[in-house]
Amino acid sequence: MKKLLSSLLVPLLVLATAAQASAQQRQITGTVTGPDRAPIAAASVRLAGTQRGVNTDASGRFSLSAPAGDASISVSRIGFTTRTLSVPAGQSDVAVQLQQDVLNLEAIVVTGQATAVRRQNLANSVAVVSGDNLQGAPAQTVERALQGKVAGANISANSGAPGGGLQISMRGVSSIGGSADPLYVVDGVIMSNVSVPSGQNAVSQADRGSNSSTQDQMVNRIADINPNDIANIEILKGASASAIYGSKAANGVVIITTRRGRAGRPQLRLSQRFGYFEQSRSLGARTWTLDAAADHYGVAKADLQEYFNADGTQKAFYDNESAVFGRRDLARETSLSVSGGTEATRYFVSGLLQANPGIAQNSGYDKQALQLNLDQTLGSRATLAVGAGITHSVASRGLTGNDNAGVSYYSALSYTPSFIDIREHGGVFANTSDYINSNPAQTAALATNDENVWRAIGSANFNWTLMQRGAQTLKLAANGGVDYFQQRNDLYFPRELQFEADDDLPGTAILGQAENVNLNSGLNLVHVFAPESGMLTATTSTGVQYEDRDLALSQLVGRNTDSRIPAFAGRVEADGGRSRSRDLGVYVQEEMLLLDEHLTVTAGLRADRSSLNADEEKFYYYPKAAASYRLDDVFGGLDELKFRVAYGSSGNLPFYGQRFTRALGGRNLEGVLGLRVQGSVGDPDLHPERSTELEGGVDAVLMGGRARLELTGYNKVISDFIIAPPVAPSTGFGLYTVNGGSYYVRGFEALLEATPIQRGQTTWLTRATFSADRAKVTDLGGDNPRLAFLTQYNPGNHFGFDYGGFRIKEGISPTALWGFDVDEEGKAVERPFGDTNPDFRVGFSNDLNFGPLGFYALLDWAHGGVVANLTKSYYDDAQNGEDWNGCNTAESCAGSERVDRQGDGVTQYIEDASYVKLREVSLSYALPGSLLSRVGPGVSGARLTFSGRNLLTWTKYTGLDPEVSNFGNRAVGRSIDVTPFPPSRSFWLGLDVTF
């Protein structure tokens, strides 16, 4: 085999060398250095306007053959700004100093399955966030680390529970009831981001009669990725950029590249951080008087006298919120990475040990990760890049969110009066059953709700230059990956718990197991035609992708038990489920750089099939086309001006099971199996939702590369969205899943990055992002005659219009929050009370460095948007909120006035959710060289950092956190606040050492 290969390759090599030799006329040699005058290896040195070039060696030296006469060379390297300089005929030796590319002007951005272009030629607005940019302050999950950094991405936590549960919505929402999550691609492997219910519903009964629910305060599994390993994140926000990912990309694509080794001696980085978390917002509680308490609880004053003074005032105010959420335990995070290798073999190894105790007892997030990335050159024409990582995490989530059993922490707190001390005293917790089913301090101390996840991800990317002759290059890129995780949910509620003892079946043990396998593979051919003239570079690519996603669930719930093994319980309830999809996509794409790389024209087409569509044999087509034109040196101060326009469409697949018209089998009648109508019908034409986007914008590089401005407008049309319209039950069917309707999202995004100061050791980098979008339903029912009757449609998962619900209606935003109002005749009418989507979002960060000192801060501002604050209605039902104090002495107070309005159809629990958060702040000090030797032998750098996350929040919202979603990740249906896990802030002290 080897012989065969070399017999093929050798003639090609000879030919190529001969072609070069004939053009050789003189030799230019030189050295490339960085701003610190250190040599830069692997920099590209090119004759300007041609494809001819060489790379610098380890000492930064190069030797390039050039035609006789004056020449112009262009020197570039990732991380540095490109320099073009002229070399007169007489000069043969040049010294080139490159400047740091602080603004990422030179970034290479992925535009296809196997192709990429330089950012300056890009026809889309693609957000690029570097790994260093994710390190502002420690984040448990990658979405946290992205908050406030991407224009057009609305990143919002579902609750403050440790261990994840956040949603990234790109450019509004791209679905009504379908998947809301973007596609995550890590080193070419599509990574599962499913959320698996824990089974806490078996105790909380948020969804009555079920043992698991979307209200289980789920973690979406992208949480398993180690943010420290990320080298780079590219975000394709809309269909015009993501079309090449076809029917999985309507919510955008997050492309994550992990760190890889570089040739050179081993680089060792050690980072150690210590910190703690504390509750950042709380609600307070009413201070009672004896009269008010006796009246409200309907008991004799004598029964409550022990809590009150002789004058009727409350003896002690117990801060029961802090009894549950008052912990500030030491958190730590150790990460270590080693990288290096030779030109042929490069490696990167990293490890992470993280232990983050939460603010409640038995809550927290522990994670351990190990990652190995290996790059191997195979001969001169092939490279193999493999990655293997394993992560283990335990998220202890406590018991929060909606419940119908009075057991969720804030559900219990809302009803517990402040004269009761819920803390443990001598091993005994106060019995609060006069007020609510559970004592939350006891629940937090004794109950377990652990999500234990093992995840292994392996990827392999093989690139092979099949032929390279003159202007023509043909490459093969093959990739394959496996993403496997096993999730085990161990929940245990011992018999001693107050609410368990009340139960007929005291003691509950729950074991949930999920196993997920994602397999994907792809084969791509890339042909590049780049004649030496430089007038044209044409890249044609084609390829095929196959993916198999398989998730299997099983659950055992044991009730009436003293054992953590549910199978041993007095009553055992078993459940299970499985979902799977198999997808195949084929694409072809043409990218052309014309006019000396000033004009970029791209066109592509992707065709996708999926087992999730009613017809798995049918291809659905996703076209794209884009163009950009760049002007250089327009006028003084404006170095570059680019106009771009892009069009494309992508899809969102139906969920597993929606396509099926089901019979109900497996049930028996005295042992005889029956078969009957189950009630769900999949439309025979059920197909992916489609998002079609037209995007246009202007990019400018200003002030000699010191500033960059990006302005983008887009119009996105989501058509064929999937709904389950009401079906008359007399037909025998209840659930009918069908494509029916469309809406648009229009928006504007701006990004300004600048380095106003970049002088010697002093730099100031500032970055601001702005985004705003508006959506409106333009059609409900589509052209489907069966849906002609449909004038409005209420997607599920809310608590009715009494508290704020959702409705899809023509002319209204799909994310509008509806409630009851009263019309002129006093009749209750339903109307929107605002939109859960913010009016606009702004991110603003500043990074200042004065020599060894560094200061960085990031503000995240969401303006507008509403939240349905049902937690407040809990406190009102219990008359136990802080603003009920006035009712101790007066007939009415703020709290009672709210309750009085409950009858007249006014939705008083819908509140403004605007906020500004100080997301990240850090202060760092690089130890001077004289001190480094004291840190340890071989230390080349050390930095001491004090940082914090979510330190300050400014908001008028009266609940715990305006970032909230009781039902987890969803397109329509966020912003419902029901007794969530409260938010926390964290403080950190860290030391980063490099060897």
Added chain:
Amino acid sequence: MTRRTLLPLAAGLLFAAGGCADLTVPDYQNPPLDLLLKEPTNDRVLQAATGVLQGTREDADTYVLFGGIVGREGYFLDPNEGRYVRSLFAGNPNRNNFTGSSYWTTPYRNIRTANILIAALDNPNVVFPPADEAAIRGLAKTIQALDYMQILTTRDQIPVLVNTSLDSITSPAPLVDRPTAMAFIANLLDEGRTELAKGGTSFPFPMPSGITQFGFGSPAKFVQFNRALRARLEVNRARVTMDSASFNVANYQAALTALQASFIDANIANADPMNERTKLNVGVYQTYSPNGGDTPNSLNDPSGKTVADSTLLDQAQSSNGVLDARIRYKTEPGNLQIVSSLGSNLLFTIYNNRPFYGSGGQASPIPMIRNEELILLRAEARWFTGDKPGAMADLNAIRQYSGGLAPIAQPANDYAFIHALLYERRYSLLFEGAHSWNDYRRFNMLSQLQAMGTKRSGGAASNVAKWLPLPANETLPRT
């Protein structure tokens, strides 16, 4: 071949290859309905026949409970779910998912299953001996008729579903009035009878204990059940105007004819109705089982939330100082439950320790129809067709052998007879199928029922709803 054509060719090849790959993923949770719709086999058809018997029992307990609450027979007092009191008992049913969709979705789903089963019998792949095919058709139509009759007890107008294809999913059948619906059901029963008559000696699939317990497991005996339902339908049809004075004699005549072909047996003599009720209980039942994958009877409620109307004790008659045996047999005192000011301490025994037959508990059967009801139907039909002595013989037999009560003399007028009849029906058919509600309504006497039943303390007004509303989803596609 030049490079420029290589890539398009490769793309074409990939596309062609991609088009061939098999991506099929099955439904892991459930079998496809196409097993019956498109490619039925004998085996699947027999499974579907069992499915129809499963489907009819699925909400029969809900029917008894909801009908029982409105009819002041029994209540469900759950502190976490006040709507059983606030909506159902208090007579404020609304279209929301609670009362609107109660006993609606499930029986209509079963009617659909039966329609699909009947259509599958016509498929050329399904070949049964003619007698077996007729037996299956006869059973399916009879059970459909039972489902329709029970739906029609709860609503004033209903859609009747002829065998329409799935395409009609968003255009439901039109609503029809009661006379039309009743004529439709009568015809369905007669079609069932005709098929059963051709049905041979046995059904080609196993019959559950609720049907075989009293020997109705063959087409020849099952047709008697069909006629019993027809008799119940005709007695209801006779009072379609819901009036105590006007009625339709022809329907009472038809009821008598149907009863003759039913399993009515006037020989119900016993020594003590507290010990021996088998002859009264001969009939056809819904079958339940607590075994895995089977369905338990939810009216078996150890939590004690399901209670009987406490006034049943006060209103019961006595003879020689001994209270009506029916209330003593069917209820027993338990712990007092109160929800939304409605309370009772009376628990039912018929779905617990004194079932109609068998060992009780979660396997307690619910009657579809039984002999005691047939005798009462005959009493009513005889009275209004002029056979007053015959009517009194039937009525007094029930008083004596079910209630342990002394006979009464022939009432002076129709109104007095109705009054006596309603008492016997209320206690004889207590909490087994919405009888009180239906009876007081068809004689236009719901106000009497309201006056008789338990009141909520505190005096909140509680009406007896005449009908349950149609579900919101049922009316939406029709507007």
